[in-house]
Amino acid sequence: MRAVTTSAGVFAVRKYTFLGCIAFLLYPSICVGQAAIQLSKWVGPPTAETLVSGHNFPADDKLKLYFDSLSVGQVTTNSTGAFLGAPIEVPRGALPGKHFVVAKAVNPRIEAKTHFLVRTDWPQYGFGPNGARHNRFENLLNPKNVGKLALRFSHAAPAGLAPPVVAEGMVYFSSNDGNVYALNADTGAFVWKAEGYEPAVSDGIIYFTGSGSDVYLYARNAKSGDVVWIHNLEVPATGLVVSDDVVYVTAAPAAGYDLFALNATTGLLDWRTFIWGTPALRKPAVARFVVYVGASGSSGSDLIAVGVGFWQYPIDVSSAPAVVDGVVYAGSADDNVYALESNAALLWKYSTTNSVYSSPAVADGVVYAGSGDGSIYALKANTGALVWKHSVGYFAGSPAVANGVVYVASGDGNAYFLNALNAKTGVLLWKYTFGLRPTDPVVVNGMVYVGSADGHLYVFGLPHGGFRRTATKPRPLLR
Numbered sequence: 474m475r476a477v478t479t480s481a482g483v484f485a486v487r488k489y490t491f492l493g494c495i496a497f498l499l500y501p502s503i504c505v506g507q508a509a510i511q512l513s514k515w516v517g518p519p520t521a522e523t524l525v526s527g528h529n530f531p532a533d534d535k536l537k538l539y540f541d542s543l544s545v546g547q548v549t550t551n552s553t554g555a556f557l558g559a560p561i562e563v564p565r566g567a568l569p570g571k572h573f574v575v576a577k578a579v580n581p582r583i584e585a586k587t588h589f590l591v592r593t594d595w596p597q598y599g600f601g602p603n604g605a606r607h608n609r610f611e612n613l614l615n616p617k618n619v620g621k622l623a624l625r626f627s628h629a630a631p632a633g634l635a636p637p638v639v640a641e642g643m644v645y646f647s648s649n650d651g652n653v654y655a656l657n658a659d660t661g662a663f664v665w666k667a668e669g670y671e672p673a674v675s676d677g678i679i680y681f682t683g684s685g686s687d688v689y690l691y692a693r694n695a696k697s698g699d700v701v702w703i704h705n706l707e708v709p710a711t712g713l714v715v716s717d718d719v720v721y722v723t724a725a726p727a728a729g730y731d732l733f734a735l736n737a738t739t740g741l742l743d744w745r746t747f748i749w750g751t752p753a754l755r756k757p758a759v760a761r762f763v764v765y766v767g768a769s770g771s772s773g774s775d776l777i778a779v780g781v782g783f784w785q786y787p788i789d790v791s792s793a794p795a796v797v798d799g800v801v802y803a804g805s806a807d808d809n810v811y812a813l814e815s816n817a818a819l820l821w822k823y824s825t826t827n828s829v830y831s832s833p834a835v836a837d838g839v840v841y842a843g844s845g846d847g848s849i850y851a852l853k854a855n856t857g858a859l860v861w862k863h864s865v866g867y868f869a870g871s872p873a874v875a876n877g878v879v880y881v882a883s884g885d886g887n888a889y890f891l892n893a894l895n896a897k898t899g900v901l902l903w904k905y906t907f908g909l910r911p912t913d914p915v916v917v918n919g920m921v922y923v924g925s926a927d928g929h930l931y932v933f934g935l936p937h938g939g940f941r942r943t944a945t946k947p948r949p950l951l952r
C-alpha cells in the first residue's frame with residue numbers, strides 16, 4: 474500500500490503488488506495514474522457545500538463519499554473512471570480545523586482523499602451584511618462549557634481598539650492610532666498594518682475606510698496587506714458593508730454624496746446618492762440589495778431604507794440595524810427597540826428605561842438588545858414579547874450570539890465586563906473584568922475576540938485549545 478501527495482495537495486491512495494498493477498486487464502483506467510479527488514472549495518463553515526471531482530477510479534463504478542468517517546454521499550464514475558461535481562455538505566457538527574474528504578471504491582479496493590478546512594469566520598461587524606450578529610456556524614463553545622473560558626493571549630496596540638473581525642485565519646481591528654492591524658488569529662502574531670478604519674473581509678480581500686479626514690476606501694489582500702485598489706470617496710466615511718460583490722459605504726459629508734456602492738473586485742463605482750435632509754449616515758446593514766441605516770441631519774433623525782424604493786421612519790438609530798426575514802430591527806435613542814416591516818410599517822416596539830444605542834442581534838426567533846439602562850433584553854422576534862431580561866451594569870453593548878450563548882460588553886461604574894449569558898434563559902454563565910471599556914465581541918472557531926479602550930486585543934478560548942490543528946482520522950483504508 475502506498476500513499477501519494479500530489480503537487481496540488483491532493484492525497485491519493487493506490488493498492489499495488491510487487492508485480493505492478495495486476496488489475497490492468499480488468500480495470501485499465503486505474504493504471505494510468507493514482508486515483509485522486511479535488512474539491513471546488515476546500516475552506517468553509519459547517520453546512521457549506523463543496524463539489525467533489527475525481528479521476529483514475531474504476532470505470533462505471535459506485536464510489537462512497539465520506540467526510541472523515543461520516544458518509545455524505547455516493548457517485549458513479551464514467552467510462553474513464555472519472556466523476557465531476559458531486560455535491561456534499563459539510564456536517565453541522567464538524568469542528569474548526571482540518572478534516573478529510575474521502576472517495577472509496579469497493580472492488581478493486583481503492584480510495585483517494587483530500588483536506589477540507591472548517592472555519593466559522595466573523596468577517597464583518599454584523600457577522601453578515603444583514604447585521605444579525607449571529608454566528609450560526611459556531612459549534613465549539615456552548616452553554617455547558619463557556620464557563621471554562623480563559624484568556625489565551627492579548628496583543629497591545631498603541632491606542633484603543635474598535636470591534637475586531639476574524640476571517641481566513643486572521644484577526645483584524647482598527648486602533649485609535651489610525652491603523653488597521655492584521656494578526657494571526659490563533660497566536661496573536663503580528664502580520665501587517667496599514668492606515669485605515671472599519672475593516673470587513675470578503676473572498677480574500679479586506680476593505681476599510683480611511684481614518685480621520687482620509688476620504689479614501691481601500692481594498693487590500695487580506696493575507697499580505699498588498700493594495701488591490703483604492704477609491705477616492707471625496708468625503709469621510711462612517712461605515713461599510715460587503716454584500717454580493719458590492720461594497721456599500723456610508724458617509725457624513727458637509728456637502729455631497731453620502732451613500733456609495735462600489736464593485737468589490739474592481740473598486741469601480743456602481744452608484745452613489747445623497748439622502749436629502751438626512752446627510753449624516755451611521756453604520757449600515759444590507760439585505761436583498763436594500764441599504765438600511767440610521768441618518769441624522771437638519772431635519773431630524775430617521776431610520777432609512779435605500780434600494781428599489783425609499784422610506785424613512787422617524788427614530789434616532791445610532792448603530793447598525795439588523796434585517797432578518799424581511800423585518801428590520803433597530804434600537805433608538807427614545808428608549809425603544811423597534812421592529813419594522815420592509816415597507817416601514819411598525820410591527821412592534823418594546824420600551825426599555827434608557828436609550829438603545831447598540832446594534833441588536835437576532836437568532837433563532839429572538840432579538841437581543843443592550844440598553845443604556847444596563848440590561849440585555851431578549852424579545853420574541855415576531856411579537857416583541859419579553860423572553861427574559863438580565864442586568865449587566867449601567868450600560869450594555871451590542872450583543873453577539875453563537876450556539877446558545879449571548880456575549881455582551883457592559884460596565885457598572887467601577888469596572889467593565891464581558892458577559893456570557895444563556896441565550897434561552899438569560900442566566901450568567903461567565904464574566905471577565907476589564908479596567909477600561911471593551912468593544913463589542915465576536916465569536917469564531919471556539920474563540921472570543923474583544924478589543925478594549927486600554928489598547929489591547931483580548932482573545933479567550935477553552936483551556937485545551939479548541940481549534941483543531943490536525944485532521945481527524947479518516948475511515949480505515951479498505952482491505
